[in-house]
């Protein structure tokens with residue numbers, strides 16, 4: 001079978017396709033024929049070696065998998081050959097055949113488009129949990145999301161609008177219409193000072209800021225909150241410079257995150273961090289939560305949240321209340337091109353690898 005590997009950390013050029021033996025399921029695993037593997041900015045961070053807990057190269061990237069079960073390992077009781085499943089693999093999905101733990105696989109109906117479902121696994125799940133599990137947004141609250149025309153940003157706008165939030169989103173001027181389509185106020189992050197603009201628009205700031213960019217932006221995001229607002233930091237977008245690791249940006253990211261965490265602890269504002277991967281391992285998922293909110297944690301409950309939230313997203317997909325857009329379906333052998341396109345195609349939707 002074919003799989004994509006990263007044999008050393010770097011830009012898209014480090015992705016190569018190799019032939020190898022198909023894996024066999026171990027006890028508790030099912031082996032799945034890949035139908036669709038999502039390509040995400042988080043995959044780019046794994047490829048570049050900037051993701052926290054990145055495996056040693058060589059490894060196969062691929063955070064989001066949809067496939068059909070072809071073989072069932074010993075001890076599996078729930079899944080059968082022929083079942084369609086989705087899984088948050090974190091890495092490994094860019095391959096024709098992938099083994100996953102049965103407990104990490106969520107069944108999906110056969111009549112849904114696998115490419116659209118990949119968007120639910122990481123992108124929409126992140127947006128959903130940021131809004132409903134961490135920030136716990138209420139109807140009518142104001143939410144500012146950075147990178148609002150990107151994949152997670154668009155999902156936040158869609159889900160936030162469904163929940164009756166007042167939405168603000170930073171994006172490039174060319175993506176203004178994509179942000180406004182969801183009823184959000186677009187703020188041009190390249191030309192406008194978003195902090196001044198938010199204050200001008202709201203008077204006292206926003207209830208929630210969702211920050212997937214990080215670094216110096218987090219400091220101003222904190223200042224954009226109302227006196228009891230919540231900031232969720234969930235990404236290191238700023239730590240990649242032209243697809244490669246930037247040590248300067250890393251240092252800035254940690255410095256800024258520590259600074260907002262400290263300020264959160266000293267005020268009525270709350271600062272939280274979100275990592276979806278914590279669900280995968282079934283461990284506590286929030287390394288920090290400062291301010292008045294209680295710590296969000298507890299492994300088993302979090303693994304259950306993933307299943308519950310996935311079911312909610314699938315229901316919204318089936319009733320067309322959310323519309324994950326697939327920008328392009330590309331063969332597995334085009335993984336490098338998909339990574340090259342990733343930054344410039346953010347507002348076009350999901351890039352998906354297919355067999």
Ligand SMILES: NC(=O)c1ccc[n+]([C@@H]2O[C@H](COP(=O)([O-])OP(=O)(O)OC[C@H]3O[C@@H](n4cnc5c(N)ncnc54)[C@H](OP(=O)(O)O)[C@@H]3O)[C@@H](O)[C@H]2O)c1
Pocket residue numbers: 040041042045122123126146147148149150151152153170171172189212213217234235236237238274275276277342343344346347
């Ligand atoms: N914690 C988690 O579990 C988790 C889960 C999923 C994603 N993430 C992280 O979330 C971040 C976003 O992911 P994504 O998939 O949405 O990425 P994406 O689709 O590539 O979108 C990123 C967007 O951010 C915009 N942007 C770049 N710099 C900006 C700035 N300074 N201010 C405002 N917007 C800016 C880009 O716009 P331009 O193209 O116009 O610059 C682009 O539209 C990444 O860091 C990703 O790793 C974290």
